[in-house]
Amino acid sequence: MAADPLSTTFAALADPTRRAILARLSSGEASVGELAEPFDISLPAVTKHLKVLQRAGLISQGREAQWRPCRLEARPMRDAVAWMESYRHHWEQRFDRLNEYLKSIHTPEPARKGVRRGRRKK
Amino acid sequence: MAADPLSTTFAALADPTRRAILARLSSGEASVGELAEPFDISLPAVTKHLKVLQRAGLISQGREAQWRPCRLEARPMRDAVAWMESYRHHWEQRFDRLNEYLKSIHTPEPARKGVRRGRRKK
Numbered sequence: 001m002a003a004d005p006l007s008t009t010f011a012a013l014a015d016p017t018r019r020a021i022l023a024r025l026s027s028g029e030a031s032v033g034e035l036a037e038p039f040d041i042s043l044p045a046v047t048k049h050l051k052v053l054q055r056a057g058l059i060s061q062g063r064e065a066q067w068r069p070c071r072l073e074a075r076p077m078r079d080a081v082a083w084m085e086s087y088r089h090h091w092e093q094r095f096d097r098l099n100e101y102l103k104s105i106h107t108p109e110p111a112r113k114g115v116r117r118g119r120r121k122k
Numbered sequence: 123m124a125a126d127p128l129s130t131t132f133a134a135l136a137d138p139t140r141r142a143i144l145a146r147l148s149s150g151e152a153s154v155g156e157l158a159e160p161f162d163i164s165l166p167a168v169t170k171h172l173k174v175l176q177r178a179g180l181i182s183q184g185r186e187a188q189w190r191p192c193r194l195e196a197r198p199m200r201d202a203v204a205w206m207e208s209y210r211h212h213w214e215q216r217f218d219r220l221n222e223y224l225k226s227i228h229t230p231e232p233a234r235k236g237v238r239r240g241r242r243k244k
Contacts (some may be wrong), residue, residue: 003136004138006138007136007137007141008136009131009136010132010133011136011137013132014125014129014130014131014132014136015129016126016129018126019129019205022209025167026209038179058175072212077206077209077210081203081206081210087144087145087163088203090148090194090228104220104226111140
């Protein structure tokens with residue numbers, strides 16, 4: 001597996017358990033046992049997920065003798081967000097145009113007959 | 123493959139050719155042939171990538187008889203960015219704290235002994 005760093009990051013994010021682990025670690029470091037707790041899966045399964053996250057550089061594990069806490073590493077996530085954001089304004093534009101179009105086909109023409117003003121939908 | 127939408131999106135993004143296709147489409151729709159042009163891979167290989175992107179809802183393909191233009195679909199990308207951003211301030215904080223720590227161990231203590239200032243290691 002000689003994937004580029006960005007591909008490795010996205011591949012690591014492509015799993016709900018791994019994303020939940022990252023979410024947990026975003027509020028502070030935790031041991032493997034603590035990370036496994038909320039999930040209904042075996043410790044080896046969690047360890048496997050942690051290895052994928054570690055290979056992607058998304059987490060690191062301390063070397064303290066007894067509990068080896070896992071912690072989040074910000075850089076790969078920042079790079080992934082940076083890639084997405086570099087095209088963001090194009091996506092937003094497309095989305096805005098779509099919204100405008102949908103509005104235009106669903107909104108009646110400007111009131112031109114002096115109709116009584118009632119409650120309006122937002 | 124009954125992956126959740128977010129996992130499907132991230133998996134689709136985990137490939138440099140697919141990301142390049144999305145980057146191209148962010149500047150306007152294009153035919154399969156146009157999309158294949160810059161890549162040194164076969165048309166069937168490009169078609170395969172397009173299918174992955176289509177399954178993830180990241181692109182759609184028009185039904186115009188002759189050229190069936192591909193276009194970007196914003197929603198999955200927005201959802202992926204939204205997920206990443208929901209934890210962003212934690213990552214930024216971690217990153218900032220790391221930066222501060224690195225600065226603190228490399229910056230000399232406030233000059234209090236009036237020592238001559240020489241060249242310091244960074």
